[in-house]
Amino acid sequence: xxxxxxxxxxGRQIEESSFTIIDQEVRDxxxxxxxxxxxxxxxVRRAIHTTGDFEFAKLFQFSEDAIASGIKALRxxxxxxxxxxxxxxxLSKARMGVFGNTAHCFVSDPEVIAQATALGNTRSIxxxxxxxxxxxxxxxxxxxxxxxxxxxxxxxxIRDGEIKPALIIGIPVGFVSAVESKDELHESKIVPYITxxxxxxxxxxxxxxxxxxxxxAAQ
Numbered sequence: 001x002x003x004x005x006x007x008x009x010x011g012r013q014i015e016e017s018s019f020t021i022i023d024q025e026v027r028d029x030x031x032x033x034x035x036x037x038x039x040x041x042x043x044v045r046r047a048i049h050t051t052g053d054f055e056f057a058k059l060f061q062f063s064e065d066a067i068a069s070g071i072k073a074l075r076x077x078x079x080x081x082x083x084x085x086x087x088x089x090x091l092s093k094a095r096m097g098v099f100g101n102t103a104h105c106f107v108s109d110p111e112v113i114a115q116a117t118a119l120g121n122t123r124s125i126x127x128x129x130x131x132x133x134x135x136x137x138x139x140x141x142x143x144x145x146x147x148x149x150x151x152x153x154x155x156x157x158i159r160d161g162e163i164k165p166a167l168i169i170g171i172p173v174g175f176v177s178a179v180e181s182k183d184e185l186h187e188s189k190i191v192p193y194i195t196x197x198x199x200x201x202x203x204x205x206x207x208x209x210x211x212x213x214x215x216x217a218a219q
Contacts (some may be wrong), residue, residue: 003094039067044058073166124150148177173201
């Protein structure tokens, strides 16, 4: 069984039918083509499939090299570092196993909690520091679906030359700094990125985006 495909015939048929419906509805809504290239559209279409929200066809933004950078990193067996454990739980171990990728989240690590408490900042910031210190961010994929502070800290570390990730997928959801952190990622041009502007976001979008990249990497 190909781990990149739905396990059952009916599951594959439902997924393919869903994608066909999404393609047609997006064309109908915008009166033409969506403007994404094939690799980008696979990410966006899976986001719509995951959420049922067609607004993502207008919100997703990609750096020019985002898809290629993500695929190359995954094929090289890169680690994936997330801001919340839900993302680690949602990622398919079978799909990651094709290239030997591993997923990590340190937000609940006792040392991270102790440092965040002592310093008065967020666990998400300290978790990114731990990932940096473990050497997981150079050449890795940073995946942020909930914590804007994790995304902002990752970009600070890039600017200061502390890390050099292959890709940031930054789609935090929320009302405090979520919009601003995504705008900064989109405007900074300091790292290959995938983001979705505005308040909407979340772990499910991160998972669907990484699954899209894994599937594309296997093609």
